[in-house]
Amino acid sequence: MVVFRFHQYQVVGRALPSATDEHPKIYRMKLWATNEVRAKSKFWYFLRKLKKVKKSNGQVLAINEIFERKPTKIKNYGIWLRYQSRTGYHNMYKEYRDTTLNGAVEQMYNEMASRHRVRYHCIQIIKTATIPSKLCKRESTKQFHDSKIKFPLVFKKVRPPSRKLKTTYKASRPNLFM
């Protein structure tokens, strides 16, 4: 529906076969990146930290984008992340309510930037999962687990229906009540 800034990719790669190792182990990783090139780069970054292989002596076997299976179903996403603050590394667990995982990840990056001033390159996503409603930990997501949810929209700002009709001054004070 909307254009996502972050796409989820599955990258599969291995070290190049050599004389000592005819069939090196193949590793698969799911990551988030803005495009495929960055996804491959991130793959090597993580793989370097885990195994003794670099991009120069390895090969990417496949890279596929993973799309949301049910983008019309609302889900609670839990995201485990590791981020670098000004004083050190910290782990965090955050919950988001969204229809797609890409949307939840985008929400996470925006929230980390606003609440903790952490930029994109300082965040590593450890794990993501769809959480069933009973196991959600955060009150801000649990408050929407109500099948008879009902609330009024308190402050209704009237907007012109397109940016072209926007004016700086208005003839009369707009009515903000619903």
Place this chain on the structure above:
Amino acid sequence: MPFKRYVEIGRVALVNYGKEYGRLVVIVDVIDQNRALVDAPDMVRGQMNFKRLSLTDIKIDIPRVPKKKTLISAMEAADVKNKWENSSWGRKLIVQKRRASLNDFDRFKVMLAKIKRGGAIRQELAKLKKENAA
């Protein structure tokens, strides 16, 4: 003044910004404080920000995330289309759309009709003034 129009499952809303401008949609579920899952009989179910929706007085009775068929039958049962078109808001929108789609000949006909109506009103007013003066 208490609130009368609530965001709830089954509330009919009008889209007032964006690509779907002018469409009547039903709030099918609430994602979080700013977004709702909306659905209409002729569109794919999607999420929308509350800033893009104007809530109406119409509410239909549906379970939390209904199938398309259930939604359509519930909308027929509640007769959303007729209620909307007979409401003052709905009628105003229809008139606006009609006026925007007039061609020059139609505008000429409107001008003649307005002059005729003005003449009839002035005649009645003159009669009443004469009665009053007498």
